[in-house]
Amino acid sequence: MKRFLLSLCILCAMTFVSKAQVIENFENFIKVNTMANGHQDVPGAFKIVANPLKSDANNSDHVMMFTRVYDGNPWAGFWSALSVPVDLTTDKYIRVKVLKPRISPLHFKVEGGTSVPSSFEINPVNEQTKTGEWETIVFYFENATGTYPTIVFMPDFEDPVTLTEDIVIYFDDIEVCNTADGPATRVIEDFEGAIPIHTMANGHLDVPEAFAIVANPLQDDVNGSDRVMKFTRAFDGNPWAGFWCILPEPIDMTTNKYMHVKVLKPRISPLHFKVEGGSTQNIEISSMQPQTVTNAWEDIVFYFENATGTYPTIVFMPDFEDPVTLTEDIIIYFDDIELTESGPTGVRNVSAGSGMVIYPNPVKTTLTLDNLQNANRIVISNVIGQQVITKNDLRESRVTLDVSSLSRGIYLISVYRQDGKTETGKFMKE
Template sequence: MYDYTFQPENQAVASTISHEMFHTLGAPDLYRYSQDGFNPVGPWDLMSSGFVHMGAFMKYKYANKKWVSEIPTISEPGEYTLNPLTSNTNNAFRINSPFSTTEYFIVEYRKKSGRYESTLPQSGLLVYRINTLAGDGNANGPPDEVYVYRPNGTTTANGQINLAALSSDYGYSLISDGQNPSPFLSNGSEGGLNILNIGSAGETITFTLSNTGVYNVNLSSSPANSGFALDITNNGPYTENVSVTVKAEPSFGFLFENWTNTSGDILSSEQTYTFNMPANDVNLIANFTEKESYNVNFEVKDQFEDLVENATIAILPLTDKIIDYGQIISSSSSPKVPLSIASGKNNGIIPTTVESSKISNFIPAAYPKEAAGEWINWDNGENTSAIGTGGEITFMVASRWETTDLAEYNGQLLSKIAFFPREANAEYTLKIWIGDETIEVYSQNVEAPTINEWNTVYLDVPFQINASYDLWFGYEINAQSGHPAGCDSGPAVSGKGNMIYWDNNWVMLSDLNTSLNYNWNIQAFVGNSILKATDAEGHTYSKLEPGVYNYSVSKHNYEPFEASFTVVDTGLDLYSVITRGATYSVTFEITDENELPLEDALVTFNNADYVTGVNGIVEIEDLDPWGYKYTVVKEAYIQENGVVEVVDEDVVKSISLSLIPTYTVTFTVTSSQGNVEGANINFADNDYTTNSEGVAVADGIYSGTYNYIITKDSYHDRRGSVKVIDTDVALSISFTPVSVFGLNNESFNLYPNPFTSSITIKGLQDVERIVISNIIGQKMLNLPISKKETIEVNTSKFDRGVHLITLYYIDGTRITKKIVKN
């Protein structure tokens, strides 16, 4: 126990006083002094960062067993019940690790109620590890005396410390080796704890202590997006010898083949497969194969025999069957934190926004309605901002469509997704989810996206919409920096256009930051056809089963082509010609305010850059009718942005650029001897020298904030900054010769010393103020000096003893001397 606690008056809050008082009783801190970012206990104990009760172990050990007198050890398998920690009895259990004699576990029920516990993050069963070799507390950790288990926590990753209280209310009903969370020991090895069936957080909480482990059934499909592998039993993780049933459901255009393990051994050829759970995890692969199909190759040219890139091939499929996703949803467990998402680094971080600095030419939904379908979206099609944290972060964004929004699209195929990535140092993966539970049913990596532009990605496998279930489409972002998720200017279509997966939850963007009232730049194309796009050689293909198909070939400003074909038992090569409509030119004429041509102006138009010649003209040809955004930039001129509408004739766009306003900054440099000639002023990346009147003038300065430094031999440097805002600026700078002080302190004279009722101070040129303090730092005098050479200070009220006098000079330097009052 300590002798006393010292509490500064500016820290006199209840939580701090309680924390420090517990130190007096001998309790240690449960946070690390190293400030390494690792959080062993977090908000779950007063001796860490919580304004809550101490844990049962802390009350037991460090309050001399007065506040918690006993923590019974349990070891028999069975169901147990705990009262809240604040109860007098039955509030905690100890469970020994079968793999360690120096580490054990404590379980207690933390209920979010009452005067102090109401500040807990949530209610549930708190499970933590005690290391008897770690010493007292966590101050010198690792190792830590107390460590609270939490989802996605490891020996190095914090995970979700705020979700540490486990209960079925949040989808966390167990803690066991190999699960999430896992009861690892201080060295990361298995702890051997198996707590299952954690109940709801009510007046009490129940759990089952098991002497056997639980194991996972991990399901996957091959190839990607070819079908669904479902756990029909849906009660995992499982104990040994439990019967488990799984089922395979093929996606559009695929057939089930077999179940295999990761070694490729065939386990069953039945879509529904039942087996007994072994004493280990089971990894099963549902293998699918494309239906009997043949390659149909398409080649597209225009009337001039030129190959056409990005022509859309729309093929009407043979089936009118709608996939029922109900079993997929019902077989999915309560959502847990995806391991690829929940690394803990989002916790407590709030997303922010940056404005767009680039105009995009392409807006997917702005295209004329295509015969094969239409774009669906909640955003306005314009990229205005981007969301992120500026640092390393992983999150997901989505556009949400309720069943009522999907009625007219029932049975149609979602074939391509457009989005607006804003950060190059990031990975993007397209996702589709269904239902209120947001069950992931489709994933596709985006290779080499174009940053700061709309990206349209064709899905490898079209996704069929069933209007009986909510539809979510969007993407996952794994960013190393920046603000990667593009969005519009708002206002948000709440609960639909602004959904974000952040800290283990799908929420609205505005829930995280009320100022972010935006929709994501995410759009999807839906229709009745399978869609393919031609490459740079005018080619694409599709694998189709035998049958008769109708298809069309289309592209903006081309006459569409329609035909049919039959697939029998071999592939086909189809050649199509689409007629391009008239094209036009846009000519930019760039001048200054005096209508003189501007050479070397940069015109960004239709994703390409052009530079004006001596005549100030740029001509761009072979343009389809469309609305094209442009940007015109030239140094020293105000940037011009706009849109050129090309309809049915050539366009001449005359643009007059205005000079960016500039201003004058005048420096006047003086010292106690008068004007200072020859002083060098480094300002706005240029050097200026004062004339005989101590004046230097900087012309052509744009609005902004600038730093300056003024130097001259035998003078102290002067540094500062100046704001230039829409007007000229004049600065008067006082220069101090080095000889005045610093090298020659005799210019500052004080007498008498020792003193009694007064002191006289001489040589105060260039002194800004004088401060006299006693030996414990109390200021006895704080006196501004206004161009006085000599002053007399009344010291009759000063206490006897040593004092310090400090002279502050106008250049920022200072001198301190010791003086004594008798």
């Protein structure tokens, strides 16, 4: 099942409000929490990846990959607190499709029930019989009744564990049903919530596996998401390596012309975004402002000034160095692809620990800096370091600045204090 989110998001910097169309945020899955997994007892042990073996048994595009480590406990796996508890009063079967490299027991558990006992942990009705291919495993919760908000899956319950190296297990389609082989009455998770991403021009990694939904490696003020997209950019790929996607519903760029993508990259390089298939010509553009940081989240914005009408296809090229000078593969993360009617909303306003407030952001004419602490000088610079506005001899905790003459783009603010410290921030000029 492919989903497309269309929502009214409140994206505010003080009084600034904008409508936004969320194209993809990679958050539409149950939250999987790693447990008892030895040296990889971390969120990164689970990744949503392309199905490694499409077959009649499972033809899904995406599945969950679990790196089960050799030094984990028998009960290594995941637990998840469901947003809607599972009701086992009538429908007592839970099915999971698995693809495993070895035969071993599997356990499933439900917790936090409304009846006594409040939890059940069981073995499957059918033992695993296959390796290296998909198989449906069925768990029968005969004595469970009522609702259970938490599920636990342990796909390799060998006790004691005899592994000498890590193994990879895939699973998919966690379903509730009222017979072992009947239709699902509820799909708990099928890992198909993301837009269908197609890898392009990525050298020796021009395969679906170049993209995987993973735990956010750096949750911060710019991006507090739990999950993001990971892209392994191959050293021998083309400058335009990235992805293309035919959206379940076309995006309308008649009014909303700013495309946002949050990125976390290990090097500075150009970024391109393209929209295709519209009533007007295809449009490919560079970002409004260059990337300014590495190994930290940054909101990159593309302004499609001349786009109008609907476009069914998007293309993202996050490392458009031409020619490519890489000597090894690199990892790029991205998240929150959004179409809005205004400029950057993901710009972090101020440095960590600062009490300074910057508003409105984005700004057209007058910028206000509030809650300044013993400031004596303000310098505004463009992204290449050129000073464009300077204000000295400050005496107030609130300062207004006329920025109407500045060109559209991102600007950096440095506030120098009497104690020798400096506060920094960013703002967007429309």
